[in-house]
Amino acid sequence: MAAASSPPPEVPMELHVANRVKLVESLRQHLSLSSRPLHGFVFLQGGEEKNRYCTDHVELFRQESYFAFLFGVREPGFYGAIDIATGNSILFAPRLSEEYAVWLGEIKPLTYFKDRYMVSMAFYTDEIVKVLHEQCQQSEQPLLFLLHGLNTDSNLFSKPAEFEGIEKFEKDLGTLHPILTECRVLKTDTELAVIQFANDISSEAHVEIWTAAGSVVGGLHRRVEVSGGRDVVSGSGGGGYEESKSRYEGVSAGNSVLHYGHAAAPNERTLQDGDMALLDMGAEFNFYGSDITCSFPVNGKFTSEQRLIYNAVLNAHNAVISSMKPGVSWVDMHILAEKTVLEALKQGGLLVGDVDNMMIERLGAVFMPHGLGHFLGIDTHDPGGYLKVITVEPGCYFIDVLLVPAMESSRTSKFLKSEEISKFRGFGGVRIESDVYVTSNGCVNMTKCPREVHDIEAVMAGAPWPIKKTSIHFEARES
Numbered sequence: 001m002a003a004a005s006s007p008p009p010e011v012p013m014e015l016h017v018a019n020r021v022k023l024v025e026s027l028r029q030h031l032s033l034s035s036r037p038l039h040g041f042v043f044l045q046g047g048e049e050k051n052r053y054c055t056d057h058v059e060l061f062r063q064e065s066y067f068a069f070l071f072g073v074r075e076p077g078f079y080g081a082i083d084i085a086t087g088n089s090i091l092f093a094p095r096l097s098e099e100y101a102v103w104l105g106e107i108k109p110l111t112y113f114k115d116r117y118m119v120s121m122a123f124y125t126d127e128i129v130k131v132l133h134e135q136c137q138q139s140e141q142p143l144l145f146l147l148h149g150l151n152t153d154s155n156l157f158s159k160p161a162e163f164e165g166i167e168k169f170e171k172d173l174g175t176l177h178p179i180l181t182e183c184r185v186l187k188t189d190t191e192l193a194v195i196q197f198a199n200d201i202s203s204e205a206h207v208e209i210w211t212a213a214g215s216v217v218g219g220l221h222r223r224v225e226v227s228g229g230r231d232v233v234s235g236s237g238g239g240g241y242e243e244s245k246s247r248y249e250g251v252s253a254g255n256s257v258l259h260y261g262h263a264a265a266p267n268e269r270t271l272q273d274g275d276m277a278l279l280d281m282g283a284e285f286n287f288y289g290s291d292i293t294c295s296f297p298v299n300g301k302f303t304s305e306q307r308l309i310y311n312a313v314l315n316a317h318n319a320v321i322s323s324m325k326p327g328v329s330w331v332d333m334h335i336l337a338e339k340t341v342l343e344a345l346k347q348g349g350l351l352v353g354d355v356d357n358m359m360i361e362r363l364g365a366v367f368m369p370h371g372l373g374h375f376l377g378i379d380t381h382d383p384g385g386y387l388k389v390i391t392v393e394p395g396c397y398f399i400d401v402l403l404v405p406a407m408e409s410s411r412t413s414k415f416l417k418s419e420e421i422s423k424f425r426g427f428g429g430v431r432i433e434s435d436v437y438v439t440s441n442g443c444v445n446m447t448k449c450p451r452e453v454h455d456i457e458a459v460m461a462g463a464p465w466p467i468k469k470t471s472i473h474f475e476a477r478e479s
Contacts, residue, residue, distance in 0.1 A: 019183065040172070043132075044147055067080060088120035147159070195290065203292065207459060209279065276428050292449060333392075342359070368395050368397070373390050390437075396430050
């Protein structure tokens with residue numbers, strides 16, 4: 001299948017306007033219920049460009065996620081404010097020197113940023129104190145709602161805005177973060193359309209890699225190389241395909257490590273005929289991302305052992321997606337995934353005994369030592385409190401540091417058929433990850449990769465995969 005050649009659709013800035021409206025409405029409701037006055041400014045600091053250590057090499061800039069959510073600004077060095085009383089939005093742009101134009105290009109006027117990002121006003125960052133005091137409709141010191149809160153995935157705190165003269169304002173550090181985070185959980189129709197487009201591109205990229213891998217195996221070297229830092233499939237003739245859209249590059253190459261391919265453990269292993277490969281990657285479009293994992297046999301044909309483990313994970317993946325709907329506990333979905341995998345392993349002759357008793361002894365965590373999924377949006381691991389857009393990614397791995405203690409424990413060894421398990425030592429693992437969003441009566445799978453064994457084998461043999469591109473109709477309204 002040929003890679004997409006048409007330019008990506010333009011995403012209307014109304015997406016971010018709608019996000020600001022949503023936040024203001026949520027903040028007003030919270031303040032009213034708390035008997036607090038409806039005034040003050042939401043005030044955020046955007047991302048800054050960073051150099052590589054002490055060099056003059058500027059690293060690739062990516063906007064801070066909360067700032068991107070509210071303003072959609074692509075440039076560094078900005079601040080943004082939203083007046084809670086009026087709903088007016090203000091951008092503060094860095095005042096650039098004439099030298100900037102010599103080295104980096106045209107210096108845009110303030111009217112450019114006002115029009116491009118559909119804000120009420122635009123000023124320079126050295127005017128923050130003056131402008132906010134002028135805009136404040138209260139006689140007392142202006143109140144700033146600053147972003148400060150814990151990201152439970154990283155255990156790091158978001159950075160409150162800092163600027164010269166901030167001491168001239170009253171500051172609230174506790175109100176904004178949970179409310180703004182909640183706004184990011186529930187996606188608008190426009191956000192869903194952007195995430196769907198990212199899924200379409202990512203699904204196509206995975207299929208392209210399979211197609212290339214299938215043709216490589218028939219060549220002289222019969223190998224697929226997956227390199228760290230980017231995902232590349234190369235053949236004996238030196239040709240290949242590079243997935244350059246990937247933003248999340250945890251790749252497990254023929255082993256059982258969950259996140260493989262980083263600075264401390266680079267992807268240096270060449271996959272051989274008979275190996276399973278696991279690629280965890282996704283494109284990002286207009287800040288919003290996708291996160292897809294596919295597992296496939298390098299030579300294009302599943303062995304009986306690979307088929308057993310793959311179908312165990314696929315059954316869990318499908319069972320969860322078919323069960324997801326409002327009111328369903330995510331913990332129950334995780335239990336369902338673990339139990340489905342264990343039942344398949346028992347049927348395949350690797351386990352013996354009662355599966356419910358295995359669950360009591362947490363045997364499922366030996367084979368799936370990670371969560372079932374995570375929130376998805378502007379960040380790969382998006383923040384939030386309940387389901388809207390989420391990944392479903394069950395797995396089954398044969399990890400010695402988990403298997404050996406389980407086989408030695410009196411609580412779990414009785415379930416494990418050691419002789420059969422030993423055949424899978426060094427097998428690696430399988431993970432299948434799709435991006436879904438929850439609707440009023442179920443969920444929609446946004447990922448369009450082949451999942452059934454016969455489809456994967458057919459695609460790797462050269463058969464076309466019917467990925468139908470989404471007809472994107474962006475609307476800035478609430479879901």
